[in-house]
Amino acid sequence: MxxxxxxxxxxxxxxxxxxxxxxxxxxxxxxxxxxxxxxxIESQNKKILTLNRIITFLGVVIYVLILLAVIFIEIPMVIRNIIIALALVMLLLFGVFNLNIIRKTGYYECQECKHQYIPTFNQMFFGMSGITKGGIWQIKCPNCNKKCWHKKVLTKINEK
Ligand SMILES: [Zn+2]
Incomplete structure (x- = not known):
């Protein structure tokens, strides 16, 4: 042999x-x-988040334009109020829709125990969003039960 x-x-x-x-x-x-x-997965999720940012920006611009229009165009008070109310409801629904897209794209990683998961809408809604470090939320982790910062991770597949 x-x-x-x-x-x-x-x-x-x-x-x-x-x-x-x-x-x-x-x-x-x-x-x-x-x-x-x-x-x-990473590049796909990045595209979704970028698109979401553009849509959010456009939504806010449209909302401001509607408000400016009803302020400066002479229309009856009742119609003006209805338009403002409808625009507010639209903005609210739009915000919920956008937050859901952000929530479901990728995962959130607990900075205490490194647990990665998709938070519920309420957890996201009542958590604080960090503006300086994009995609950071303060959520109560279901794994270690600590209320701490969560970082957005685009995929659960780890790099070697
Ligand atoms: Zn944790």
């Missing part, structure tokens, strides 16, 4: 377990696939 190994320039282990070699390359491929998946 040793002679054969020497002849083939491989070790006994490799001779005995042709499967092992196949398995190793299989693992490498699986790892590569996982990284590829991670990159795809």
């Amino acid at each position: 040793l002679e054969l190994c020497k002849l083939l320039d491989i070790n006994v282990n490799e001779l005995l377990s042709a499967k092992k070699i196949i398995k190793e390359s299989y693992n490498e491929q699986a790892e590569e696939n996982l990284l590829e998946m991670r990159r795809e």
